[in-house]
Amino acid sequence: MDNTGDPSAVRPGALRPETLCVHAGLEADPVTGAIAPNISTSVNNVLIPGEGAFSADGVADLADLPFLYARWTNPTVRQLEKRMAALEGTEEALASATGLAAIAGVFFTFLKAGDHLVVSDVCYAGAAELARRILPDYGIEVTAVNMARIEDVEAAIRPNTRLVHLESPCNPIVRLTDIAAVAALAHRRGALVSVDSTFATPAGSQPARLGADLVIHSLTKFINGHGDALGGAVCGSKELVAKVRSRAGVYLGATLSAQNAWLIMRGIDTLHARMRMISDTAMKLSTFLEGHEAVDRVIYPGLSSHPQRDLVEAQMTLPGGMIAFRLKGDMQDAARRMAGRLKVVHYAFSLGHQRSIVVYLDTQEMMDSTFHLEGRQLEDYRAFAGDGIFRLSVGLEAAEDLMADLDQALVMPG
Ligand SMILES: Cc1ncc(COP(=O)(O)O)c(C=O)c1O
Structure with missing residues (x-):
């Protein structure tokens, strides 16, 4: 892991990620010179003779057109798209109304009836349910595999496999996938690879x-x-994102609003600073939890006890803000106790906010509602999650306050 700002980790001539967070995709307003991005609320824009809709040449990507209609993109959303492309080191990006709209956009762009999807057997519940419950209704075949077992990915790929979709680290068990290995394998067999990198x-x-x-x-x-x-x-790439924009962007209609694009850009300004602090705090918290008498197991990429520590070193530059942990004793009871007692940490769903959030995810309930794993896949899940895990999203509070809050909520009634 390089979180030292080592210049050799940066391509020659490229700006470092911290700098990109603050500058990428932003241009001073050509009319007013304003440095902060404007919020452009207009739904449509006048057509300029000789350009865009008036030009005769075939335009491959709607993002290359002058702004026409805000469902394709809009000047504020476009700045966010450029920043996301710069941060991920890709040519292009498309912004959408939600994360699930982005996932659905990729599925409905690259998969059609008769195609096959290989999807991670553990991923965000909405993505797992979309893949396994909804896509088959459209004639798309789906196989769920534990992507940490590369031989299972290899065995799952068929001649009609068009897409391999994974999360690393995955929600909720914080298990990694060797992205380079899966990509090399999928490309040899003619499939694309999409990675949900939200965690x-x-x-x-x-x-x-x-x-x-x-x-x-x-x-x-x-x-x-x-x-x-x-x-x-x-x-x-420009080519792939253009396909997503012209199919999903336009026909699913899940466009991001300019107001939200502006807010998200405000967030990106501090992304690096926040993720460094969050990673530091998560390291302290996971170490504290690992030594706590009420805690049975902690899974956090920054801990030497993470089962895929070598992969963490090879493919992560910061361990991040997501911790999974299990308790000794009855965790349903403990979850109720924590929901009642926590004062700093919120007991709630979702993740990735400035405020820490924890929630209990019971393994049997996750299997019945979403993952439906059996045999070795279930054993692999349980090797991380046991009967259930607390998913803790670390925020920006002082580590000491979070530890004290968790401590008082974890203590068993005397
Ligand atoms: C890993 C991951 N991907 C995608 C999503 C969906 O994001 P959204 O709620 O923005 O649709 C979530 C939501 O929890 C998530 O955890």
């Missing part, structure tokens, strides 16, 4: 540099980082 953020991992064709984010989480705007993004 890692661009500060923690850049999947396109490891061979992923498409990098997906829920901007709602750490990238916006303030729990006050929904958003999503798909980053990739």
Whole structure:
């Protein structure tokens, strides 16, 4: 892991990620000279003779057109798209209304009836349910595999496999996938690879540099980082993002609003600073939890006890803000106790805000509602999650206050 700002980790001539967070995609307003991005609220724009809709040449990407109609993109959203592309080191990006719209956009662009998707057997519940419950209704075949077992990915790929979709680290068990290995394998067999990098953020991992064709984010989480705007993004080559924009961007109609794009850009300004602090705090918290008498197991990429420590070293630049932990004793009871007793940490769903959030996810309930794993896949899940895990999203509070709050909530009634 390089979180030291080592210049050799940066391509020659390229700006460092911290600088890109503050500058990428931003241009002073050509009319007023304003430095901060404006919020452009107009739904449509006048047509300029000789350009765009008036020009005869075939335009490959709607993003190359002058601004016409805000469902394709808009000047504020476009600045966010440029920043996301710069942060992920890709040519292009598309912003969408939510992270799930970005995932659905990729699925409905690159998969049609008769195609096959290989999807991580553990990923964000909405993505897992979309893949396994909804896509088959459209004639798309889906196989769920534990992507940490490369031989299972190899065995799952068929001649009609068009896409391999994974999360690293994955929600909720914080298990990694070797992105470079999956990408090399999928490319040999003619499939694209999309990686949902929401848990890692661009500060923690850049999947396109490891061979992923498409990098997906829920901007709602750490990238916006303030729990006050929904958003999503798909980053990739000009050609692939153009396809997503012209199919999903236009026909799913899940366009990001200019107001949310502006808020998310405000979040990105501090993404690096926040993720460094959050990673430091998460390191302290996970170490504290690992030594706590009520705690059975902690899974955090920064800990030497993470089962995939070598992979963390190889593909993550910061360990991030997501911790999974299990308790000794009855965790349902403990969850109720924590919900009642926590004063600093919120007991709630979602993640990636400035305020820490924890929630209990019971393994049997996750299996019944979403993952439906059996045999070795279930054993692999349980090796991380046991009967259930607390998913802790670390915020910007002082580590000492978070530890004290968790401590008083974890103590068993006497
Ligand atoms: C890893 C991951 N991807 C995607 C999403 C969906 O994001 P959104 O809520 O912005 O649609 C989530 C939401 O929790 C997530 O955790």
